[in-house]
Amino acid sequence: MALIGRIRKHSGLLIVLIGVAMVGFLFMGNTTKFGCARPGSKSQIFAKIGGEKINKLDFDQKVVESTKRYLQQSKKENLTSEENFQVMTSTWDQFEKDRIMEKEYEELGLAIDHGNASKPSISPEELNDCFFGKYPHPYVVQSFTDPNTGQLNTKGIQNYMDHFDQLTDDQKTEWRQFEQGIKDDRLKTKYNTLIEKGYYLPKAFLQRLADDNNNSAKLLSIGVKYQTISDSAVKVSDEELKKFYEEHKHEYEQEKARDIDYVIFEAVPSKEDMVKITDKVNFTYNELQKADLKDIDNFVKANSDAPYDSSFFSKGKLPVKLDSIMFSSPVGTTVAPYIENNTYNVARLVQIQDRPDSVNASQILIAYKDAPNPTQGITRTKEQAKKTADSICEAAKKDVASFGALAAAKSDFQSAKKDHGDLKWIADGDANYKFFFDSCLNAKVGEIKVIQSALGYHVLYVSGKKELVKKVKVAIVKHDIKPSSETFNKFQLQASEFAGSNRTAEQFTKTVADKGLNKRSAQFVKEMDYTIPGLESARDVIRWAYDEKTEKGMVSEQVFDNSPGKFVVALIVEKREKGVAPFEQVKTYIEPLAKRDKKAEQIIEKVKTASNGTKDIYQVAQKLNVTVDTVGQLTFSAYNFPKYGPEPELVGTIFTLKKNDLSAPIKGKMAIYMVYLQDIVKLQATTNLDMIKMQTMSYFKSRVENDVFKAIKDKTNIVDNRIFYY
Numbered sequence: 001m002a003l004i005g006r007i008r009k010h011s012g013l014l015i016v017l018i019g020v021a022m023v024g025f026l027f028m029g030n031t032t033k034f035g036c037a038r039p040g041s042k043s044q045i046f047a048k049i050g051g052e053k054i055n056k057l058d059f060d061q062k063v064v065e066s067t068k069r070y071l072q073q074s075k076k077e078n079l080t081s082e083e084n085f086q087v088m089t090s091t092w093d094q095f096e097k098d099r100i101m102e103k104e105y106e107e108l109g110l111a112i113d114h115g116n117a118s119k120p121s122i123s124p125e126e127l128n129d130c131f132f133g134k135y136p137h138p139y140v141v142q143s144f145t146d147p148n149t150g151q152l153n154t155k156g157i158q159n160y161m162d163h164f165d166q167l168t169d170d171q172k173t174e175w176r177q178f179e180q181g182i183k184d185d186r187l188k189t190k191y192n193t194l195i196e197k198g199y200y201l202p203k204a205f206l207q208r209l210a211d212d213n214n215n216s217a218k219l220l221s222i223g224v225k226y227q228t229i230s231d232s233a234v235k236v237s238d239e240e241l242k243k244f245y246e247e248h249k250h251e252y253e254q255e256k257a258r259d260i261d262y263v264i265f266e267a268v269p270s271k272e273d274m275v276k277i278t279d280k281v282n283f284t285y286n287e288l289q290k291a292d293l294k295d296i297d298n299f300v301k302a303n304s305d306a307p308y309d310s311s312f313f314s315k316g317k318l319p320v321k322l323d324s325i326m327f328s329s330p331v332g333t334t335v336a337p338y339i340e341n342n343t344y345n346v347a348r349l350v351q352i353q354d355r356p357d358s359v360n361a362s363q364i365l366i367a368y369k370d371a372p373n374p375t376q377g378i379t380r381t382k383e384q385a386k387k388t389a390d391s392i393c394e395a396a397k398k399d400v401a402s403f404g405a406l407a408a409a410k411s412d413f414q415s416a417k418k419d420h421g422d423l424k425w426i427a428d429g430d431a432n433y434k435f436f437f438d439s440c441l442n443a444k445v446g447e448i449k450v451i452q453s454a455l456g457y458h459v460l461y462v463s464g465k466k467e468l469v470k471k472v473k474v475a476i477v478k479h480d481i482k483p484s485s486e487t488f489n490k491f492q493l494q495a496s497e498f499a500g501s502n503r504t505a506e507q508f509t510k511t512v513a514d515k516g517l518n519k520r521s522a523q524f525v526k527e528m529d530y531t532i533p534g535l536e537s538a539r540d541v542i543r544w545a546y547d548e549k550t551e552k553g554m555v556s557e558q559v560f561d562n563s564p565g566k567f568v569v570a571l572i573v574e575k576r577e578k579g580v581a582p583f584e585q586v587k588t589y590i591e592p593l594a595k596r597d598k599k600a601e602q603i604i605e606k607v608k609t610a611s612n613g614t615k616d617i618y619q620v621a622q623k624l625n626v627t628v629d630t631v632g633q634l635t636f637s638a639y640n641f642p643k644y645g646p647e648p649e650l651v652g653t654i655f656t657l658k659k660n661d662l663s664a665p666i667k668g669k670m671a672i673y674m675v676y677l678q679d680i681v682k683l684q685a686t687t688n689l690d691m692i693k694m695q696t697m698s699y700f701k702s703r704v705e706n707d708v709f710k711a712i713k714d715k716t717n718i719v720d721n722r723i724f725y726y
Contacts, residue, residue, distance in 0.1 A: 048719035049099040056725065059095060065177070066091040075432055081537055085530050088726055097709060100716050101188070110190050121183045130182050131157055137182050144418075156418050167414055168376050192704050199700045206689050209696070212636040217654050218678045219631050222621045223644060223671035224607060226599045234595045244594040245583050252581040252589075257524040258545040259574035261508070263498065263517050264534055267483040267491035267565035274481075281337045281344045281479050288348050288477060289334045296350050296475045305343070306478040311429040312355055312471035322347050326472045344479040351473040357428055359440040360464030362403055362421040364392055367412040367456035375412050375455065389450045389457035396448050396459060403448070403461050412456070425464075428471070436460070483565060495559040495567035505553040508571045524576070527723045535562050539726070541570050546723055551575070603672040607665040615662045617676040635683070644670045655680075 047054040066087050067079065079087065105111040112123050121127075130137035132154055146153050164172065201209075245252075269277065284303050291299045300308035315327055321338050326349050334348040367375035368385035380388070392410055396403045407421030426433045426440070439451045443462045451458050483491075502508045512519045522532035527546055532538040540560045544550060552575050560568040576585060610623035621628045631642055636655050641647035650668045657663055657677040666673045 045719060046721055046725065048717070049096060050103060050716045050718070052099065054095075054099075059092070062095055063088050063091050065173075069177075082530060085539070085726065088722075089528060089530075092720075092722065096713075096718070098184070100712055101191070101709070104712065105187050105191060108191070108194070110187055110194075122186050126186065127179065127183065130186065137185070139178070139182050139185065143178070153418070159417055160414075163414070163417075166377060171414060192701075192708070195704050195708060196697075196701055199697060201693060201696060203689075206693055206696075210689055210692050212655075213692070214683050215636055215655065216681050216683050217631070217634040217636075218681060219634065219654065220617050220676040220678065221629050221631060221673055222617060222624065222626050223629075223668075223673045224603050224624055224626060225671040226596050226603070229599045229602060231592065231595055234598050236591060236594045236598060240598075241587060241590055241594050242583060244590055244597065245586065248590075248593075249580050252586050254576055254578070254581045255526065256578045257526055257576040258542075258572060259521070259523045259576070260525055260532065260541065260545055260570050261519055261521050261573050262532075262541065262568050262570040263495075263512060263519055264562075265491045265495040265498070265567040265569075267488045267567075269481055269483045270487045273484045273487055276484070277344065277479060277481055281346065284477055284479065285334070285337050285346045288346055288475070291348070293332065293348075293350055296348070300475050300477055304477040305480045306476075308475065310473060312351075312353060312473050314357065314469055314471050318472075318474060319345075321345070322474060322476075326474055327470070339481070342481050344481060345476055346479075347474050347476045349472060350475050353471055353473075354468040355428055355441065355471045356466040356468055358425045358466050359437060359462065360425050361423045361436055361440050362407060362461045362463060363423060363436065364389075364396075364403075364407045364411040364416070364421050364459040365413050365456055366392070366410070366459070371456050372454040378412060378456075385457050386450075389459055393448055393450050393459045396461065400446065400448070400461070406459075421461075440465070488565060491565070492559065492561075492567050495569055499556060499559050499569045502569075503555055505555070505571055505573075508555050508569075521573070523574075527720075528726075535566065535568065537563060541568055543723055544570065545572055600667050600672060604665045604667070607672055607674060611662070611665075611674065617662055617674060620662075620674060633683075641668070644668070646670075647673075650675075 045053065046056040046059065067084070070079065070083070070087050071077070102111070112121055131140055136152060140157070141152060144153050144157050145151065160175075164175070167175065287303070288299065297308050297310065313326075316323060318326060319340060321340065322335060325333065325335055326347075329349055331349050331352055335346065337344050337346050339345070365375075366380075366385045366389040367378045368380050368382045369378050370382060388410075392406055396406055404420030404422070407416045408418075411421050413421070423433065423436055426437045428437060430437065435453055439458075439460055440462045443449065443460075445462055445465055448459065448461045451460050498511065502511050509519075511517070520532075520534050525532060525542060525545065527542070529542055530537065530539060532541065535541070540562065541556075544556055544558075544560070550572055552572050554572050556568075556570045560570070562568050574585060606624065607620070611620045614620065618628055629643060634641075634651065634654065636651065638651050639646055639648055641650055647668045647670065650666055650673055653663070653666050654675055654677065657675065659677055659679060661677060663673075663675045663677070666675065
């Protein structure tokens, strides 16, 4: 469990949560900007699932919770725009699934309504059984099994529950989420089990399945491939295409999507820009050589386009351009400017140390009420905390083996009751645990001492260190190679002029060809896609493509400023709506298939003519100028036909033929076939019916796990207007 873990940093998380909440508040307004609902439009309804109106504030709260968990699990302080969007999307997927399945559980009587509960649940007795019963829930086993004994620590679970009121708000929230995860999984398991138990395979069917799998066909075959007739030799009329469409339209179900063509005007540095950048980098190089190493962090902060990394690097961890130089040079060595990843780099060797790759430590926190980052519920003063920490330190020094027990009993970290204050191995360079690593660096293995942090006083026990290795600290100043504001504006103007003078699809396409511009295409773009080729973030383009006023053939009036220096002008090539695709949208896909059917008619006539008056497959092959293939073993369960590929219909037809008879022409996906069935033989003398039954049941269970929700969702009326908010 995340809450049974190590010390975490909170300040960055608080900033992100406040930011997410503010964004959610701002997006509640009804304005005409993309990203917000428009007055009078259906998008004023955030979402509906099965007739239930979804409040955006409720969903925003779910996103905040998901963001918090993501930050904790990834050990990050901030998320990128794409990560924020991914968190929102995954939160919606789970939110949608919960709402849909809750109704299923309620209708079947699987869930218990506790009145004030936020969602259907299992009974308290069943939840207790998931923790302490004969068969604990897998989540409980995973989180509370003692790694040393392999046994479930039920006392630890009970102790945690008994002291629930002493937990921090974050820990309480995480515990409730842990419990909810167990409840949700139990309901899902019950539901799936009901469906799985409805599966029954009669013995007669089972025997037939076994026989089909054991029967093997021995045969001779010929195939005349469709490609023997060129596409140009076959003509199909619109009437024929429409007839084909009507016969196969059920195969052209589609989701809502857009096809977009677009041109990117990407600002790149001019020659003049490069001269200025080079001059600036050379000046920085000269100044870096003279800079005081004691003040090097401030120099980097003042001159670099990237933050100063004060970590110590072992051999092989630095960029290739620097590694060998820094490990064979004295402190103060400065490396001349070089380009890497479109960035100029200048580096200077700051320090050389022998350091361990990691240290093993444990700690006991003694918090006090006025600490910079106080622990909730603590009333002791700073002086009292220091006195207590010193006392524990002396006790631990007298009996090192008791440190874990002291941590479980005395530490203000609730997690210590389970992990006994063990910080485990802390890697050199781990930003989250830098305080502890640095505190252990100059200490001896076995040393116990008191240190102070923003949380309070810590009794620190250094229990292990890896061997010392040579490491270096390097100051790297980075200058991004980017266009000047003048160059930037020049490309923006080019994009604006292109958008202003090419208002139709015909003009757009012609100008692209005339000027040799690089036109990009994105097909089947979904409403909640985040990127399209060449654009790391394309939400503004996608929202425009799905706007109610945007029609097929329309060119964007505005220039989309997508990421630094990329200006985009877009054209809507196709608007695809959910349901059966109209004929015009699939005409180009249908044409080769319709031609294949026409080829099939011609080839079938040739095969019939060649086989007229003979049952000898070799004579037919000679007339058609094809070879006879021998297939020694073909089972009914086979999907592919040797030398041709997927031919399930052909395989099925073969097992309906009579022995020692030449078939009529058989239409396949790849060719027109004729088959001479020589024999049907048994592959096995006996068959394990129980094994086949288990295999089919396993397949059915996997279908239940993966396909049931999709089937229910397809039948649920869902209104999803997130595109107007994100």
